[in-house]
Amino acid sequence: MSVSNPPQENAASSSWIANQPYILLSITAMCWAGNAIVGKIAAGHIPPVTLSFLRWFVAFLLVLPFAWKHLVRDWGAIRGKLGIMIILSVTGISAFNTMQYWALEHTEALNTLLLQPTGPLFVAIWSLVLLGVRLTLAQAFGILLSMCGVLTILLHGDFSALENIQFKRGDIIFLIAMFVFGLYSVLTLKRPAIHGLSFVAFTFGAGAAALVPLFVWELVSRPAMELSRANILSLFYVAVFPSTLAYLCFNRGVQLIGANRAAPFFHLVPVFGAVMAFVFLGERPHLFDLVGFALVLTGVFVASRKP
Numbered sequence: 344m345s346v347s348n349p350p351q352e353n354a355a356s357s358s359w360i361a362n363q364p365y366i367l368l369s370i371t372a373m374c375w376a377g378n379a380i381v382g383k384i385a386a387g388h389i390p391p392v393t394l395s396f397l398r399w400f401v402a403f404l405l406v407l408p409f410a411w412k413h414l415v416r417d418w419g420a421i422r423g424k425l426g427i428m429i430i431l432s433v434t435g436i437s438a439f440n441t442m443q444y445w446a447l448e449h450t451e452a453l454n455t456l457l458l459q460p461t462g463p464l465f466v467a468i469w470s471l472v473l474l475g476v477r478l479t480l481a482q483a484f485g486i487l488l489s490m491c492g493v494l495t496i497l498l499h500g501d502f503s504a505l506e507n508i509q510f511k512r513g514d515i516i517f518l519i520a521m522f523v524f525g526l527y528s529v530l531t532l533k534r535p536a537i538h539g540l541s542f543v544a545f546t547f548g549a550g551a552a553a554l555v556p557l558f559v560w561e562l563v564s565r566p567a568m569e570l571s572r573a574n575i576l577s578l579f580y581v582a583v584f585p586s587t588l589a590y591l592c593f594n595r596g597v598q599l600i601g602a603n604r605a606a607p608f609f610h611l612v613p614v615f616g617a618v619m620a621f622v623f624l625g626e627r628p629h630l631f632d633l634v635g636f637a638l639v640l641t642g643v644f645v646a647s648r649k650p
Contacts, residue, residue: 367593368592381581388574398586413537432547432550446520463606478603481646491638600649605647610639
């Protein structure tokens with residue numbers, strides 16, 4: 344009679360998925376797909392700094408028990424590159440997410456999805472400036488192709504609808520947020536060689552700590568968040584999925600294939616958002632949805648292939 348060994352099988356499974364960048368980055372996009380929707384729902388009910396601070400503080404508490412032994416072991420390496428770790432914490436954790444929620448107070452979720460395709464362009468700019476890495480022709484073509492797919496889905500196949508889109512102050516804030524996140528994406532390649540849990544635990548904790556002064560100011564200057572069921576569920580979602588799970592997957596994906604090849608997966612965010620609308624809201628897919636999906640997936644495949 345044979346005896347199974349589940350712990351070994353689970354470890355092998357975890358090791359396998361940790362080396363599948365396309366799956367990891369797709370999980371990231373899927374987790375981020377609902378973030379703009381939840382952020383828009385929370386706008387007006389949870390102030391932006393409060394939402395961002397509580398998101399990262401809760402995420403830090405969630406990962407700390409699992410990351411503690413790795414943090415203790417990796418602390419010397421973290422201290423050796425403390426400057427870059429703090430910059431990563433401020434850009435990718437504190438600034439980007441707070442600005443995203445702030446933007447959603449002043450614009451529509453649709454506008455932020457329309458601006459999502461700028462992500463790979465900002466990553467390309469920072470890669471060139473900081474690392475001297477240029478986009479290949481295939482990467483540029485793939486990004487352009489997937490961008491067309493995103494616009495096809497969001498504009499329902501009618502590109503003339505762009506004339507009726509009104510951009511607001513929140514759109515400028517979101518563009519700056521994407522510019523900041525592009526910097527974070529590229530700088531993750533300069534992080535110390537530490538365990539993934541050590542990295543997210545430090546950046547989550549430091550990012551939340553950097554928000555404390557703004558959080559206190561917001562508590563004094565704006566009405567505090569109500570402890571309603573909807574607000575608590577929103578906090579749970581943003582702390583677990585777009586934060587803990589998504590950042591673990593994103594950081595590992597960039598580590599495996601680089602920032603330029605990972606960036607086109609930003610375009611999957613509105614695609615997953617549309618799929619969620621089909622599944623959870625009962626919306627029917629149309630021909631333009633299928634065409635847009637095909638363009639996005641083709642573009643991501645072309646742009647993320649190994650040269």
